[in-house]
Amino acid sequence: MNKPEMKEEKKRNKDILDVVDYKLDPSLVNKYNGMTFFIKTYGCQMNEHDTEILSGLLSQMGLIEVRDYENSDIVILNTCSIRENANNKAYGMLGRLKHIKEENPNLIIGICGCMAQEENVVNEIIRRHKYVNFIIGTHNMHDLCNILDKSITSKNLEIEVLSKADKQVENMPVIRSNNFSAYVNIIYGCDKFCTYCIVPYTRGEQYSRKKEDILKEVDELVKDGYKEIILLGQNVNAYGKDLYKDYNLGNLLEDVAKKNIQRIRFLTSHPWDFTDNMIDIISKYKNIMPNIHLPVQSGSNKILKLMGRRYNIEEYKKLFDKLKNARENMTISTDIIVGFPQESEEDFKNTLDLVDYCKYDNAFTFIYSERSGTPACKLNDSVPMNIREERLQRLNEKVNKYFKENNDKLVGSTQKVLVYGKSTKENMYYGYSENYKLINFTSKNIINDGDIINVKITHSKTWSLDGEECE
Template sequence: MSKENKDYSKYFDFSGAKVLSEDEHGKRIRINGREINILSEPNHRQEKQRGKQSVEVLYDTELTEEFRSIGAGKHYIVYTYGCQMNEHDSETIKGLLEQMGYRATEDRKQADIILLNTCAIRENAEDKVFGELGHLKHLKTEKPDMLLGVCGCMSQEESVVNRILQKHGFVDLIFGTHNVHRLPHLIQEALFSKEMVVEVWSKEGDIVENLPKKREGLRGWVNIMYGCDKFCTYCIVPYTRGKERSRRPEDVIAEVRELARQGYKEITLLGQNVNAYGKDFEDIQYRFGDLMDDIHKIDIPRVRFTTSHPRDFDDHLIEVLAKGGNLVEHIHLPVQSGSSQVLKKMSRKYTRESYLELAHKIKKAIPNVAFTTDIIVGFPGETDEQFEETLSLVREVGYDSAYTFIYSPREGTPAAVMEDNVPMEVKSERLQRLNAAINEYSRKSNDRLLGSTVEVLVEGVSKNNDAMLSGRTRTNKLVHFEGSTDLVGSFVNVRITDTKTWYIKGNMIQDAVTASDAV
């Protein structure tokens, strides 16, 4: 542990805390009557650093026998907040727990360990987690031997760990995004020491292969890289997820081939900035377009990816995606704002004009492409004119759908200290107008499908009507139609008879879908 890491008082208010012991392995303290074993803690200054230290790839991750029986006869619950990356981390967490002998349950009173895998993107995500901790406190009082843990992106924030230590001393375990593979060791430590265990790595971990995963549903998430080097001024992700580290191509391809062998119909390649894949390789010239071209040759029906950054969307990638086949015609391309001035303040490092040029280039190469995006309104200093530029960009691109947000400051990011001079009522009004424009183009996009035949991967029974099935097209549009539940997991052809803003409806048919119809 570094000297700067050992100055714990710099990060946490430990007034009233008693130091029990301290050595090179960490520090044990007593605070509010609870003993805490701090193995390592989040350090925002370290999280900002981007050194050239090498990242190792670890393959020998098999659990030893001492860990395989810890959870025998016990049950777990994992609650997941946030993005697909968090969902994928939860698959690994569940896989590790089941290797330890734990079994899943939905009954909190039956659970022997409950983990909250958290998101730090927006303030309301943190509020949800702390609200949930308040509910779980009563359960912990009734069942003191139950382990309660907080992990994920929130755990990488100094202020969050401080708040848990001071106000939620009933939590047993805190770990971050870089040391998920250490979960069995941390559980063992928490069980046997009866102390709160804190281990959050501020320096990025290595790439750990061959970890178990418990996948559920029809889709397979495949993480191809970790972290982000973009440092957009509003975003906490570079600090909570670390620098960009790409998995080796042969490991990614092997995982995709295994999912194809297992019969998965669809996979999604994941990365905080997925199309920056390979930029960190020093021994080979192999980028995201090369990876997609190789996966294009694997016998798996649908391949998606998220999330891409406009700066890294090169011509080679467009050329590969235009080949079609199992590479679907859906691209999520976050824009965040339609104003070049706001984009500069966000440190997005592209302009309105370059984004539009890229969008038109993609549409020319893939004429039936569906575009989705992320947009923030009310960024510090955003004027009425700049917001109008966002609206005009939405109309020019004609997005099929979008995730829209009111700007939420995140402590530790450059934008958090900018003057936030846009009143909340103005932000809310802008969000309503933006959503109205998005809805207009979403409906127009759906209307164009009236009378056409689409290929649908059947996901299950409709949430609102037990007599209907629902599924997704290649362009990720939601389709409802009548059919039997034995069709779940298969591809069917549906002729569209009715369109709404958020979904389309149709009748299942048996004739084949042509390449031009498959959307």
């Protein structure tokens, strides 16, 4: 049994990890032919991509993915711990699985993802959720097949969670969720240690994938006909810092942009690591999409300092303006936390002023959520929950006003849309414009997922646009 320790997770040793190729123990190939699995994914795109890899690993054992967890032999929760709410959702699901297991004692339940790296979560599962069969951490996800096999054989709770990564594993099998837009990991972990954030502990030390491995994966995706590549990391703008002296995200973006790929996106960006050279590359290559996610978190310098964000609001605005001017039609989205400890009404008003300045095209707004063990938990003067809620409401009213105003400006324009599929609205399809507007549209033609087509915008809403296919 290996349990995570937060003290160990916090340590950084700056070693370059060995890179090894994934290999499945031959005795496990197709060992569980015909058994079924279901993975419930919580959280960000990194987790969504991890689920694609977990599916790839399990399918090598002969397992078949199903959409209905109630009739699955194995259920895995790929968890997120960014906010308490995310943890609560996973615990709620565990409660439902407990009832199913009472009816079907052979059900195998596994937990992976960020919650698996939380020392207190693992202890809680040992104490109160003994029906769970295995817990596997983010650093040894490649070991899933061995641990699943061990838990099926031993019938005990198997816990294999490393506090730190000991190697980087390449060439893991992956079952992608579609055949036109693909995630590609470029950097793992985070060394920023924003004071409210659990990620530097759960995802560990920042380490980049070698550029050769990334470009090889991109080449394969191009060969397979993918139209869009989304480069992923907790902080992609730190790419290369741990590996190279003179190769960073800008260089990588340029190398990817030179490939025959129609759309390139990347997330998430920390403003502190955004360089002018990266902005130059974004303005130079038209297949890098004009949409940047640039989390600000607060409009108050006092709160940014307490959050350990390493920039002030004047620097953020300067960067925002540069990016906005880098490309025609550039859209910028953000993340904002309200109710951080010691946030006064004046600090909050600074956040509202910043929103008036930036007029974001999208914003993910959150109430501050204490994460056990992080430095922000030790700050005094927490903001009462009713004030946090009231601020969130005021903030949402403001950001929504700008979403709608920005969308109104697009009515009558023609947008190039990458088709994602049939919309939930009758007789409509949906997809995303180059600057990442969600567009529902009609067409008289046969439309396939992954097509890139022109859509004339006819109507705007707060979070989406309506249109019709045009020449």
